[in-house]
Amino acid sequence: MRRTFNLQDQAVVVGAICHGVNAVCRVGSEIAVLNCTSLTWADTMPLVRHFVYIVHCADGSLYTGYAKDVTARVAAHNRARGAKYTASRRPVTLVYSRWFMSVGAALKREYAIKQLPRAEKETLIGRKVRSKRR
Numbered sequence: 127m128r129r130t131f132n133l134q135d136q137a138v139v140v141g142a143i144c145h146g147v148n149a150v151c152r153v154g155s156e157i158a159v160l161n162c163t164s165l166t167w168a169d170t171m172p173l174v175r176h177f178v179y180i181v182h183c184a185d186g187s188l189y190t191g192y193a194k195d196v197t198a199r200v201a202a203h204n205r206a207r208g209a210k211y212t213a214s215r216r217p218v219t220l221v222y223s224r225w226f227m228s229v230g231a232a233l234k235r236e237y238a239i240k241q242l243p244r245a246e247k248e249t250l251i252g253r254k255v256r257s258k259r260r
Contacts, residue, residue, distance in 0.1 A: 176232035178239060180222040180251060183215035188247055192236045196223045222251045 177196045181189050181203060189212050193199035199208060200220050206213040226232040239247065248254050 175225040176227070176229045177223050177225050178232050178236045179220060179224075180239070180247065181212065181218035182221045183212060183218050185215045187215060188221075188244065188251075189215075189218065190236055190239045190247075192229075192232055196220065221253075 174194060177193050179191055179193060179196050179199065181191075181200060183189055189203075189209065191199065191209065200218060202208040203212040203218045204216055206216060208218075212218050224235070226235065239250065242250070
């Protein structure tokens with residue numbers, strides 16, 4: 127029996143076959159094959175994205191973290207519900223974010239950014255962030 131799925135049914139492309147003509151998709155617990163000729167690149171992106179972000183704290187410091195929803199995470203930081211580090215350094219402002227398809231890739235990048243000196247983080251952000259430290 128052939129069943130047609132709409133991308134609004136939360137279809138997630140898990141692999142492509144036949145050089146992009148068809149895609150194997152997971153819709154809930156079912157597997158389906160979709161014709162990719164009408165799909166756009168954005169349609170094939172996973173519904174769960176993993177983000178690495180940097181926020182600028184009120185004391186001038188930079189905090190790097192991981193989240194699935196950056197907007198909600200920054201709001202949590204500003205309610206003192208994020209990390210202990212940012213709780214006493216509010217408000218925080220989002221200055222950088224980048225998404226990854228896997229949690230592993232995102233966590234590797236988060237670790238790499240945390241190892242960078244401040245000057246390299248500012249280069250990554252694309253601007254110099256003024257520090258209030260003396």
